[in-house]
Amino acid sequence: MPRFQNPVTIHDIKKAAHLIHQVGRVTPLIQSMFLSRDVTGGEVYLKLENMQLTGSFKFRGAFNKINHLSESEKERGVITASAGNHAQGVALTSKLLGIKSIVVMPHGAPLAKQQATAGYGAQVVLHGDTFDEAHQFMEEEAADKGYTIVDPYDDVDVIAGQGSIGLEILNQLEDVDTVIVPVGGGGLISGIATAIKTINPQIHLIGVQSENVHGMTASYRANEITTFGVDKTLADGTAVATPGQITFPITKHLVDEMVLVSEEEIATAMKDLLQRAKVVAEGAGALPTAALEAHKIDPCWLENKRVVALVSGGNVDLERVATNIDHFVG
Incomplete structure (x- = not known):
């Protein structure tokens, strides 16, 4: 690969954080006792971006x-493509600033996300069967x-905005070992990696994706x-x-490893x-927890370590929640 020069800087991220915090929330960081005691043997904290405005980072x-x-x-006017969470972020921001917004969502995007996006004032257009379409x-x-x-995702200002989460994590848990x-x-991971690795390169950073779609x-x-995508995923x-x-x-250049988890x-x-944990997480938001529970991460990064698992969003259809409960109870 050619010589790496990051187009996003820690200065960009700090400016973004100052701007975002005028309206958005500093989301909670809470310790999960079951992930700490029962799963990892470390101190595991959940960064609750499901409690951010619009229910997502x-x-x-x-x-x-x-x-x-x-x-x-x-x-x-602005236009974007999204499975639902970015759509809501664009729709709410546009409403706050008085801007026309159009959101293209794939057919099959969760109904709750479609309705919330329209509720914020965006024009929702359904097109294609996948995000890429x-x-x-x-x-x-x-x-x-x-x-x-x-x-x-592929924009320096968007990346800088997501990087504000990395600054918050370091402010809330200065001696974190693994994220x-x-x-x-x-x-998301580009912004967080830029923030965290600039301040403390020793922190181990892990990305998680579904086995079904993991480009x-x-x-x-x-x-x-x-390009890699073979089937739909709960982590839409x-x-x-x-x-x-x-x-x-x-x-x-900045992420230490990538791991995959199954739909189950x-x-x-x-x-x-x-x-x-009494936390409502959509499929994407549950990916880090899935990696922990399925033991996809080397224990050396978990045992006796301070670990942050990001819950990126909680916008999940009640029907999907009910189906998931029935799958385990029925």
Whole structure:
């Protein structure tokens, strides 16, 4: 790979954090006793981004990006593609700033996310069966109608916004040893990695994806951008088959390892977070917990260590919650 130069700096992330905290929340960091005592033998803390505005970390990047647009870009209206969480972040930010927003979502996107996005005032357009198909249509619509694209992950302002989570983690748990992050297109882990590794390169950073869709992991292992997606996943928020041109090199250079979990492991983690930690997590938000419970991470990074597992979002359909409960109880 060519010489790496990160286009996102710690200065960008600190500026983004200052901007975001004028409206958004500093989300809680709570210790999970069952993950600490029963699963890892370390101190495991959950970073609850499911309690962020719109129920997901995605508000951070969307808010930072849209606030950096020029007045002419805002006047043209913004468009994005999203399975639902970035959609809500764009929709709410646009409503707060009085900007027209269009959100392209794939058919089959969770109904709760569709309804919430429309409820924030965005025009929701359903197109394609996958995120990548929705993303392609978004680009075509932007070129045809002049909308300003707010990319869900492959954008330096979006990445900087997500990186504010890394600063919060370090403020809340200064001596953290290991941080575990869900990964889709890579905006979240790129931002967190930039923040954390700049301040303390010794912290071990792990990304987690579904076995069914893991473009970033496939790319990470192949040392080049690769597409990988074979089936749908409970972690719909991370169902990105091809990672970003900006996010891939950041992830490759700053993230220490990538691990994969099965659909059954994701479902188990969702159930246990709800039952044991009283935390509502969507599939993507449960990925780090799934990796811990399924013992996909070397114990050397967990035992007697301070570990943060990010719960990236909690926007899950009640029907899916009920189905998941029936799967384990029935």
